[in-house]
Amino acid sequence: MSATLEFAPDSARPAGPRRLTAPVKIAIVGATGAVGSQMVACLQRRGFPVASLRLLASAASRGRTLPFRSETVPVTALSEPALEGVDLALFAAGAEVARDYAPVALAAGAVVIDNSSAFRMDPDTPLVVPEVNGRAALAHRGLIANPNCCAVVAVMALAPLRALSRIRRVIAATYQAASGAGADAMAELRESTEAYLHGRPYQRQALAHPYAFNLFSHDSPVDPETGCNDEEAKVAQELRKLLGDEALGVGVTCVRVPVLRAHCIALTVEFEDPVEPEAARRALAAAPGVRVVDDRAANHFPMPSEASGRDEVLAGRIRRDASDPSGRSLALFLAGDQLLKGAALNAVQIAELLLAP
């Protein structure tokens, strides 16, 4: 059986729910990147009903293949015709590619789930984390945006906490892995570290600063006026959109650390009313997609090594913020796989939401 769409695309797209019927013809744009290859793996691991899989990438990936189930799928060049005849296009490329090719995929009748920042703040485009605002996905008009990886990890904890009291302010410091800067940055971290350990010079290419046993402010452009970098601005505005609270105060410091693929976040959360740490712990323990790792006696808390390759966001260090005697602030520490819940898994979960029941 081939996939069909409940609503065919037209120039005035319907605002109502538009679902995918299994099995689905899928294209992955940016399939050879760090996120794209994880999308392929997530589709397989989660048993997504795939009718056909088209792997698209830039010309540089010509000749590569990726395994999917028992097949070896060739990677082909991204082009306008390559997007014809697919039901679902998962975009795992940059914002520029998304701006150029998402309209092509939409015009060809596909639903697009885009991992880039291109459309996230577009008022007509739902920004979705299924555990948080899954219903928003069903109101899509063809295009759904996958949030910034740090916004996903943070909101997985903030959404269940918000049920305890309205959140007024979030202060976050991130510990972001190489994977967020792509497969090249992951390779640069490994190679430059190897060179450092052996006292060899290393010519860096992917990142502007030395990465071996070093950390640096996030590698996105810095607004000359505000001093915030693009990553920080994204996290702030996307958290407000995901939580549907334009008044939420968000102050973020985004830092790249020499870790391969899981992001951590130190969060301070100010609520409208006092919130007990134990109530926060219960809310997080009950939240789907969150795993509480908070063993004070064993000094065992969320770590990238345990978040990597894992679907859940790990939450721990749940305690009163010692700087606020009012009892309205809590502190906690999160770890989440940047490539999975921070990107590929979340996109595939959105696609699952769209499957016709």
Next chain:
Amino acid sequence: MSATLEFAPDSARPAGPRRLTAPVKIAIVGATGAVGSQMVACLQRRGFPVASLRLLASAASRGRTLPFRSETVPVTALSEPALEGVDLALFAAGAEVARDYAPVALAAGAVVIDNSSAFRMDPDTPLVVPEVNGRAALAHRGLIANPNCCAVVAVMALAPLRALSRIRRVIAATYQAASGAGADAMAELRESTEAYLHGRPYQRQALAHPYAFNLFSHDSPVDPETGCNDEEAKVAQELRKLLGDEALGVGVTCVRVPVLRAHCIALTVEFEDPVEPEAARRALAAAPGVRVVDDRAANHFPMPSEASGRDEVLAGRIRRDASDPSGRSLALFLAGDQLLKGAALNAVQIAELLLAP
């Protein structure tokens, strides 16, 4: 000329200034550790007037030597007699050794500058960062405490900022290097990373969690009630003592990152009154021991790779805290060499303050 003390120690020690006369007979306790060996290097580099240098360590360091100027100084075992006849004892060992042997050194007539946490919060012991509260050192009663490394790095920025407006609250997330856990942890970071890169198993010994391309909550015990670890409690109480403000709110998250020897801190600072980022930048640029590294166009901010081996604390990312519309909060990012300003250099600077003019 041998060193003399202006005031001989007695059972009722004078509260007045007690200075060192050059050249000074010095003992370093814990001389082979990460901090102790840097103390030797700092004394040499800064031309401290040393009459004699006794290097003391545990029996495990028997037979080792350290270079000092043109000499090769043998390391001898720490014992009570080994502390006799010295004018100045620099302690670079743990709190337990300090509790056992600092009283011995004091009784033998030495001035003690202790890098451990043993005496920092003792009301009779000055806790000193020379650029911040150097006068406090002169009121010592034999013993002066060197603060926690993160407290030193943070206070180097907070003290000049406080001149702009009283600081009400500090929220900090740290990125702490291996050096803070000692030379063994530094070796473990290198060796376990090498093993990881080659897919070899590694049996860790210095730390409780994997360190290669990983990070974890600080390796000090966690208070079962508050959920704060010892490091966080130290930073909070020492900042209050250094700044002389018992009402200062301090919320800290201390994290060990895979970096060798410089600590970073993401700081959010709430003032009593609105403070302009530009005023903060000027205050930091004028502060002795601080170097502003804040190039938005080049995305060049404080990094461990540039703080390592350097005396100054680097300060940058100076901007409004976007979570606070009142204009009373600023955010910034610091990097400081944990072994230098965070430990050995600060101790030697304290000793310099005590030199008779």
